[in-house]
Amino acid sequence: MHTKFKRHQKVKILHEPDPEYIEYYSDTEIPIKKGMIGKINILLPNGRYHVEIDKDGEVIAYAPFNEEDLEAID
Secondary structure (H helix, E strand, O other), rough: OOOOOOOOEEEEEOOOOOOOHEEOOOOOOOOOOOOOOOEEEEOOOOOOOEEEEEEOEEEEEEEOHHHHHEEEEO
């Protein structure tokens, strides 16, 4: 299976994730919006990407995304 992104690759979020599947890492639930930066954590068995979402250098949440919901950052 060919994947567009590799593990630990930085990505930009193009669509907001389903709130039901967001796993918040911090105590405060900061809304995840398009345009935020994340890093590929793992490739899930269903072909989606588990993304670590950062804000100001701190991990705030993890969420699953489809390939078309992400854009690579060089």
